[in-house]
Amino acid sequence: MAYPSQLGFQDASSPIMEELLYFHDHALMIVFLISSLVLYVILAMLSTKLMHTNTMDAQVIETIWTILPAVILVLIALPSLRILYMMDEINNPTITVKTLGHQWYWSYEYTDYEDLMFDSYMIPSEELKPGDLRLLEVDNRVVLPMELTIRMLISSEDVLHSWAMPSLGLKTDAIPGRLNQATLSSTRPGLFYGQCSEICGSNHSFMPIILEMVPLKIFESWSSSMV
């Protein structure tokens, strides 16, 4: 989950998010290199008394600073496209969970085997227990088996919402009348927090999502106890 004064991404809990973290490091390193070079050049130019007033053209440097940025852009584009296509791959999900956005809560349906449906409302701040996270706790968490690929079908019953899970690298819009698919897989057990990511009215900031990733046996006993 996010913590106060956080600057970077949350720790990755899915293979795709790990790839995104590496790519972000790569792109940010390029950005830092270019920015520090530009900063150095600016400072060097501002702090010299030398002058050269009769340069008409400079073919060599123009060639260099055309080819080098193009190469840098290609080096950014290739990993980026690779991850983009990787996110779209079919990877044989084992179960399907439907989530519908409402104003202002999420509802979940696990209908592969039995009819398991429930709503997930945020716990108001007055009802928090000690140790609970403000504006992030919900009454019914989304319990899912860890280390398995899960298909999420995301839609909305009223206005636009967005189902986001930063530590798994997921954000998919919930659009009324449309079914969007995302594939979810977590490498470890635990609680993963997310929040609605598309403005949807007055309580848009108050409809969080909690994923509780557990071993398969515990998931099976939970789902049979919930039906």
Place this chain on the structure above:
Amino acid sequence: MAGTSLGANLYRKIKRHPALIPMIGFIGLGLGSAALYLLRLAVRSPDVCWDRKNNPEPWNRLSPNDQYKFLAVSTDYKKLKKDRPDF
């Protein structure tokens, strides 16, 4: 201008500013790949219908073994199982 062709004019300009060659090259590469990808989408995408009589809805004739995306990072589409009924 009379007496000079467009090609000769261009050639002389480029000889005086050779730094333009990489720029023309990269812009050509970019525009070319965009145009080629658009062409690929138009011709090979299952969402596009050219022939209303013989192939009216190509998106209804998808098979699980075909690769429709440009790049497949870790899925080998030939090896996928076809476990759905035929229509």
